Amino acid sequence: MTGSQHRLASLHDVELATLAATGDRGAFGELVRRHGSAVRGLLRRMGAAPSEADDTAQDAFLAAFEGIAEYRGEGAFAGWVKRIAARQYLRRLQRERRLASLALEAEEADEVQAGPDAAQRIDLDEALKALGAAERLCVTMCYGAGLSHAEAAEALNLPLGTVKSHVKRGLDRLRTRLAPADGAVEGRRGNG
Structure with a gap:
């Protein structure tokens, strides 16, 4: 150096x-x-x-x-x-022109929601890949890039409520997918 x-x-x-x-x-x-x-x-x-x-x-x-x-x-x-x-x-x-298909993919992902099992509990990157494209974009923009829900909605040209729904649904799925097998998640709530 x-x-x-x-x-x-x-x-x-x-x-x-x-x-x-x-x-x-x-x-x-x-x-x-x-x-x-x-x-x-x-x-x-x-x-x-x-x-x-x-x-x-x-x-x-x-x-x-x-x-x-x-x-x-x-x-x-x-x-x-x-x-x-x-x-x-x-x-x-x-x-x-991928954004036009994101809403359809998110709807399909809602219909096909698999339950978690121990073999599926993997790292965050793998868990993010399991989300629908719209959820993955919204979650990573708001939590990975630090954008507010409103900024993400503007960038994606989506209604604010839609972005909030994608983020909530995506976070819920991530929590389920990444939860410890012993169900210890409930005991840790309250710090977040």
Whole structure:
């Protein structure tokens, strides 16, 4: 690691963003190094194939670099760039006209709801894949990208109530799917 890389690695995200806003590509490169895998992970949870997640993350970081002056450090840089990435991915979905089929897929998923068994209790990524596409998008946008229900509704061009329903239904399914086999979920409620 060179002296410049070491210096950049020791800076806070807000300091790096300030440097990047002045044209320091190395500072922005450090932000990409720090947050790139988290952004790609969010996109994969939203349903993107690995190569699509990589491409969308790259597009999101390019958009973030172009708009870095808009980042004021009021929230975490990771959250800011994840929101950009989520919106980039949604634009890709809209271009591919997949959103029209999401409502139909969500209705079909409601009709075919399998009960959980111990073999199906798997990690969060696998559990998210089991959700309908609309539920997965709404849950990951609201909890993975940090968008409010209203922001997600606007980005998806869906009514607010529909987004809230998808999030609630998706979270209920995730809780069921990820619940301990001994039923200990009830005893842990109250902390959330």
